[in-house]
Amino acid sequence: MDGTAAARLTSLAGIVGLWVVASVLTADPLVLPAPWALIEPLVREIGSGELPYHLWRTLVRVAWAFVLAMSIGVAIGYLMGTRPRLDRWLDPWLVVFLNLPALVLIVLCYLWIGLNETAAIAAVTLNKIPNVVTVVREGARALDPELGAMARVYRMSRPAQARHVVLPQLAPYLAAAARGGAAVIWKIVLVVEFLGRSNGIGFKIHMYFQLFDVRMVLIYALSFVVVMLVVEAAVLQPWEGRVRRWRTA
Amino acid sequence: MIHVDVRRKAFNGREILRDIRLDVAPGERVAVLGPSGVGKSTLLRIVAGVDTAFEGRVDRPDNIAIVFQEPTLLRWRTVLANLLLTHRGLRPEMARAMLARVGLAEKTEDFPGQLSLGQQRRVALARAFVGRPELLILDEPFVSLDPGTAEEMIALTEGLIAETRPAVLLVTHEPREAERLGQRICRLGGSPATLAC
Numbered sequence: 001m002d003g004t005a006a007a008r009l010t011s012l013a014g015i016v017g018l019w020v021v022a023s024v025l026t027a028d029p030l031v032l033p034a035p036w037a038l039i040e041p042l043v044r045e046i047g048s049g050e051l052p053y054h055l056w057r058t059l060v061r062v063a064w065a066f067v068l069a070m071s072i073g074v075a076i077g078y079l080m081g082t083r084p085r086l087d088r089w090l091d092p093w094l095v096v097f098l099n100l101p102a103l104v105l106i107v108l109c110y111l112w113i114g115l116n117e118t119a120a121i122a123a124v125t126l127n128k129i130p131n132v133v134t135v136v137r138e139g140a141r142a143l144d145p146e147l148g149a150m151a152r153v154y155r156m157s158r159p160a161q162a163r164h165v166v167l168p169q170l171a172p173y174l175a176a177a178a179r180g181g182a183a184v185i186w187k188i189v190l191v192v193e194f195l196g197r198s199n200g201i202g203f204k205i206h207m208y209f210q211l212f213d214v215r216m217v218l219i220y221a222l223s224f225v226v227v228m229l230v231v232e233a234a235v236l237q238p239w240e241g242r243v244r245r246w247r248t249a
Numbered sequence: 250m251i252h253v254d255v256r257r258k259a260f261n262g263r264e265i266l267r268d269i270r271l272d273v274a275p276g277e278r279v280a281v282l283g284p285s286g287v288g289k290s291t292l293l294r295i296v297a298g299v300d301t302a303f304e305g306r307v308d309r310p311d312n313i314a315i316v317f318q319e320p321t322l323l324r325w326r327t328v329l330a331n332l333l334l335t336h337r338g339l340r341p342e343m344a345r346a347m348l349a350r351v352g353l354a355e356k357t358e359d360f361p362g363q364l365s366l367g368q369q370r371r372v373a374l375a376r377a378f379v380g381r382p383e384l385l386i387l388d389e390p391f392v393s394l395d396p397g398t399a400e401e402m403i404a405l406t407e408g409l410i411a412e413t414r415p416a417v418l419l420v421t422h423e424p425r426e427a428e429r430l431g432q433r434i435c436r437l438g439g440s441p442a443t444l445a446c
Contacts, residue, residue, distance in 0.1 A: 009326040072382060110360075146317055146319065147321060147323070149294065149297070149299040149315075149317075150317070150321045150335075151335075152298065152299055152317065153298065153299060153313055153314070153315045154313075154315075154376075154380075155311070155338070156316070156334065157337070158333060164323055164326060164330075164334050165323065168323070168325040169327075171325075184376045188406050243325075246324060246325040246326075247358040247362070248361065
């Protein structure tokens with residue numbers, strides 16, 4: 001565990017080092033400021049409450065879209081993976097939605113639902129569901145039929161089968177979907193905010209983009225990256241370690 | 250009383266089983282002998298209620314246990330949990346006693362992956378007997394074991410059957426196993442397969 005933590009920190013320090021080198025080479029703080037040049041405005045943004053407020057708005061949208069996309073995507077993916085007939089009917093839909101550009105879905109949601117929170121979250125969710133479905137469908141196809149037969153003969157209840165037979169087999173696929181999910185979702189949330197919201201990180205980046213303020217764009221983008229790294233280390237990795245315990249025991 | 254009447258079973262239009270009638274009295278042990286690929290496992294899955302896509306009917310008790318060719322354990326749950334999860338209302342001390350009976354008293358908190366294949370099969374046996382089933386279905390449970398281990402497993406199974414007295418339906422391609430565990434031996438053969446007792 002200490003070894004992996006050390007590797008992570010060194011690797012992150014490498015990124016910062018690269019940044020320092022690049023900022024020295026460009027030698028123009030308007031194009032690429034050095035990392036320490038961000039500290040003063042960062043403290044100011046946190047002090048004024050601006051950054052925490054917009055960060056929170058974005059986080060709420062990410063959380064909503066994540067929960068919705070995961071639950072709907074897992075349900076559809078499981079059904080498609082276990083029912084070949086349904087799979088044949090829904091697969092063309094999946095291909096259509098997988099290939100619909102995120103931007104198109106976002107614009108259409110804003111046009112049809114209106115410039116509001118529902119449209120924003122619906123757009124992100126719709127963008128993410130097809131990916132979750134694809135990953136979970138693979139997992140559902142790989143379910144061991146013998147274990148299913150065993151569970152039925154021993155008359156395990158439906159909830160018990162879901163919890164002890166199906167979900168542990170799907171766990172690696174769910175983890176992959178969640179991992180990829182969180183990262184993709186926050187990128188789409190930013191686009192959604194950029195195009196049609198009046199708060200959130202994406203809105204602030206839009207504003208500072210128009211002011212050509214690279215410093216503030218970096219501050220807002222990186223603050224969310226930090227939040228995601230914390231979520232990864234504090235939530236996803238311990239959870240994965242727990243569900244994988246039986247493999248390493 | 251177990252009553253099996255399978256008029257027809259087909260996979261993708263190819264008929265596998267036809268006109269199979271079999272009655273098993275409580276506590277009776279029936280061995281179904283037949284070459285590999287004849288449809289023995291298909292018949293077992295129908296009797297167990299796993300496969301319901303056939304013409305005919307099967308009357309079976311509610312309390313059934315099954316032992317597959319592979320251990321078929323929940324590898325992400327402990328050995329003890331494997332017994333408890335498959336039997337609602339089973340007391341942990343009963344499960345522990347059964348695990349001790351098959352020689353795994355020390356292994357209750359291990360995951361199946363930490364056990365040898367022979368030990369995993371013992372867990373599968375313990376799981377089958379711990380619920381005192383009215384019908385026990387054995388699908389080639391001693392296949393691919395070396396002769397020494399197979400003998401040990403057969404002896405253990407014999408002992409457990411004598412203690413719990415379930416009706417037993419065993420399928421195997423090994424006449425010696427059929428003779429040792431079965432009171433009555435039926436042969437499954439032909440295409441589509443029929444049963445001769």
